[in-house]
Amino acid sequence: QFEMSSQKIGIVGSGLIGRAWAMLFAAAGYRVQLYDILESQLSLALQELDKDLHGLEEKGSLRGSLRASEQFALIEVTTRLEELTRQAVHIQECVPEVLQLKRSLYTQLDELLEEQTVVASSTSTFMPSLYSEGLKRRQQMLVAHPLNPPYFIPLVEIVPAPWTSPQSVERTHNLMLTIGQRPVTLKKEIQGFATNRIQYAILNEVWRLVGSGILSVADVDRVLSQGLGLRYALLGSLETAHLNAPGGVADYFQRFGGEISAVSATYGETPNTKEDRETLEEIARQCEQLVPLESLEERRVTRDEFLTQLAKLKKLFE
Ligand code: NAI
Known part of the structure; x- marks a missing residue:
């Protein structure tokens, strides 16, 4: 070797x-x-x-x-x-x-x-x-x-x-x-590459849901950690859609495409996550209740330990 x-x-x-x-x-x-x-x-x-x-x-x-x-x-x-x-x-x-x-x-x-x-x-x-x-x-x-x-x-x-x-x-x-x-x-460069473009789309909507008082920080994060994230740990969003309709992805968008557009039209403005102090303070307050700043490192270590286990499991899936 x-x-x-x-x-x-x-x-x-x-x-x-x-x-x-x-x-x-x-x-x-x-x-x-x-x-x-x-x-x-x-x-x-x-x-x-x-x-x-x-x-x-x-x-x-x-x-x-x-x-x-x-x-x-x-x-x-x-x-x-x-x-x-x-x-x-x-x-x-x-x-x-x-x-x-x-x-x-x-x-x-x-x-x-x-x-x-x-x-x-x-x-x-x-x-x-x-x-x-x-x-x-x-x-x-x-x-x-x-x-x-x-x-x-x-x-x-x-x-x-x-x-x-x-x-x-x-x-x-x-x-x-x-x-x-x-x-x-990527075939060519684009701002945010792919990961951050997708990550920011999620952060924007999470911000709006907390900012408008619809969900708490703990609950909005649960939507990913106890829901979507479990699927996405194994499959991407398109294969997820592909498996979620009897006739595959084409069928999925025929069935749900109208709903996707209708909901998407209600998203509203892109939040300014730097300037919107009110929402930022609320998000920070709730996050720090969940994980105090002095415990961040401990939480990171725990996350990495479990990521190791997840990586092993994922290898079996692929
Ligand atoms: P860091 O601050 O931990 O390490 C930077 C290192 O560069 C330090 O050891 C510093 O002494 C050294 N350094 C500073 N000027 C230098 C120079 N002119 N020549 C040689 N070395 C120099 O930073 P980190 O987090 O490792 O980030 C490095 C890069 O990785 C950044 O571009 C960051 O965007 C990227 N990145 C970081 C991620 C993260 O989560 N931290 C994730 C993905 C990418």
Whole structure:
């Protein structure tokens, strides 16, 4: 296995998402080099990785066929960008979500990138054209957006800029498959990609239902966690529709399409979730009753533990 894939993967930024990618690539036997501007951040990242990998191994949730210590041995660190770019097949960029920061990093990378390297940004909001325009190596740049926590949620959205080469897209898609993630490739870039477009549509309606006093925060969240979410954990909304009418999806929309349009016409304005202080305060008050701020981390850990179990069950379903 070591020989099979001893290619080098570079990771820029060793925060939450950079470390998650490091674990995903090491699990598949890749050599991983982590780069950060802060030496202290890198030593902290190594400690965290060591702890996390062994923790996963103890729980029987470690990915791949290598032991935790073998995976950890595949990960090294550097504070030199020119070392990171050397002989890397793929670079996964995970610096903070600040456009100026990304732009200046990509400008530096543009000078250092070798021919064979594809650079994928983990960004959840910036279309790849926003930071790669005008660069010499822009054909080798795209977005590969994971969902948190990437170790347990396999989706990766691959988003090309208008100038990204088809080979870069295909290679990234295949690489994600190789490490056990489930990529979807957008044909072209669009704001919010697919995940956030759908997520925001849900958040908007949830906001309106709470804001107009129709449902409490606990109840509106139950609609997903005890209802729709259970189906969606297994199937998408279209296959769900397909299974919900005797004649499949065409029949479904013939039967319910009129109702869907009629209800959709009553949604009203898109809420301004930043400016509508009244609803925001109400939502925050109720959320903090459900999960106090000091318990957020504990709740995240519990969620991740159960996501592991769910991921195992889901594998059986597929
Ligand atoms: P983070 O703040 O945990 O980590 C960022 C790391 O980048 C830090 O270690 C920092 O020292 C380092 N850094 C800062 N400037 C740098 C530079 N110029 N060169 C190299 N390293 C630098 O951030 P996080 O949460 O890991 O996010 C990284 C990216 O992943 C962002 O683009 C974010 O949108 C995306 N993302 C985050 C998700 C999340 O839930 N946190 C989910 C999906 C994507």
